[in-house]
Amino acid sequence: MTTVTEVKPAAKNGVAHGLRADARRNREAVIAAAKKLFADEGLDAQMPDVAKAAKVGVGTVYRHFPTKEDLIAALAAERFERLAERAREELEADDPWQGLCDFIRYSAQIQADDRGLCDVMGSRPEVMGASAEAVGLDELCDQLVKRAQRSGDLRTDLEWEEIPMIACALGGITKAHGPGAGRWPRLVEIVLDGLRAPADSKLPKPIK
């Protein structure tokens, strides 16, 4: 045991360093293929098919993601990063209410574009929880909500925990009827109307 073994920096920012060139290339191929396949067919797309789509052997897929669940989690993490990113943007929006609305619209949109994500939202609370936690989404939702309430446009009885629930619900529609039905955007608007503070409860605007 006199051999000096280099410590591997493992993965950094999603891209894995310290991997042989071909390994890195394959990993990307797998991720890309899985992203598309899961988006199209939902979580019950099969591992061998992911491998095929990535032009790689099953073994290779499993070398990078020891479990299907791990692969799913990795993809979910990426989506949640985008979601958090968007939340941060909307926190800067001129109109807090519109910011919140757009965030919710966005969360519905990405689900309409990704059946796999709908499935995660609908039946993988742990994955969803972990991913959200990792990017601080909860905190962001809280801020989004508080800000919109302060501006007087959002009903004051809403709690931030209900934002993820609303997202799940909207995902459920796409999951059940397919994005093709094209009806989900209307449902989003209905919910948003329901979120608006009742007109009479709105404090008289300070100045303006």
Place this chain on the structure above:
Amino acid sequence: MTTVTEVKPAAKNGVAHGLRADARRNREAVIAAAKKLFADEGLDAQMPDVAKAAKVGVGTVYRHFPTKEDLIAALAAERFERLAERAREELEADDPWQGLCDFIRYSAQIQADDRGLCDVMGSRPEVMGASAEAVGLDELCDQLVKRAQRSGDLRTDLEWEEIPMIACALGGITKAHGPGAGRWPRLVEIVLDGLRAPADSKLPKPIK
């Protein structure tokens, strides 16, 4: 082939006649067990477990329901009958708007009480469609919607097809977070608020 074979009246109103006494008894036991098991564990409860819960062999389950899908459909049919029944009642409600609201609340409630039903709503469009069709739920939704619109309380741009979608969405919440979270009723109310016609669009009430 000279034997005269009696024609079996098969099933009538859910209860199967022309069955040997023990057979009828077992059939009921299976249905009851399945109802409970699927309600508790969702659609991936297993057939052998249904049999066990009904104190019956798997074979017996399969003699009555050739396929798991058939069993699911039978249970779903029963739920949809209740749903239709409730819809009919609410069509008689004094207040059309409250009638619609209560119908929606009811559909959320039965899903909160039955994970299996949530699953059907969320990922068995065919079963749901067939069951709904069988009891004329679509037509009933249409009437419920039109009536509430006529009274001026329901937003006029709602189409009846969106009622089932709303039901799916609400079911999705229970499915994802469990009924235990106890938050779904609030989401229902939010949606209902979103369904209400904007105050200014309401025609002045005739008299009263």
Place this chain on the structure above:
DNA sequence: TACTATACGGAATGCAGATTCCGTTTGCAG
């Protein structure tokens, strides 16, 4: 009571899909 069409139970089967294994190939340090 005897007989037989119906039912029954549950071990055995079939299959789909995740995961493992191992002989072969390849990137790359020296």
Place this chain on the structure above:
DNA sequence: CTGCAAACGGAATCTGCATTCCGTATAGTA
């Protein structure tokens, strides 16, 4: 150019269910 640890591919294995099969038991009838 070599040597070998790091990767590869994909057939084989394992597992979890649904579903089938068949010898046995029983309701209903004569």
